[in-house]
Amino acid sequence: MQQDPTAIARASYQAYVEKDRAAIEALLADDFHFTSPLDNRIDRQTYFERCWPTSETMSGFEFLHVVQDGNRVFVTYEGRRSDGKRFRNTEILTVRNGRIADVEVYFGWTIPHPAADGGFVNPA
Template structure:
């Protein structure tokens, strides 16, 4: 189960970076919720409208650690460099249940 949760999360990040919405959309549950310092519990439709199309602002984006905490929770620690300059690191806590991502909580890190 844990291997499949990390695989789902890694696939979601790959599809985001390549902007393959058709491949990404089925990985997210209908009751999906996304929270970050800029978004408060937005739903799946809003996430795909507002957040998903933003990959072009990254010059580089690397997953540093994809770590299962238990059978449903995966922590992702990643580093990215913006096209406008600056390198940053964030952590996401992602809940995967029954093969679908149900919740993402993003914690912004500082400049590297």
């Protein structure tokens, strides 16, 4: 397996698009953890139970920013679902010994943005 953290990060997103469970399993460390606004450092088994099923609806990723800082890769992307809906997220992937050991996800917004350009969404 290659050791380039950026290539490993990109391969993990491709595994979602291809619905390739074997590929993503090979990319995640045995002690992998995943954190998002909805998940607090869940383990590998819970990640596959809870998160992997979303691969069924993923049709692509457009990478807006992919920045490596040591063993971390910061990725901002626009995801596309098979129903045509799009969304934007930022993730920080930590790669150790050629495998992803940790992922932090920061949810973005739907595209198009619900607020007009220069405006905001009133939560009331």
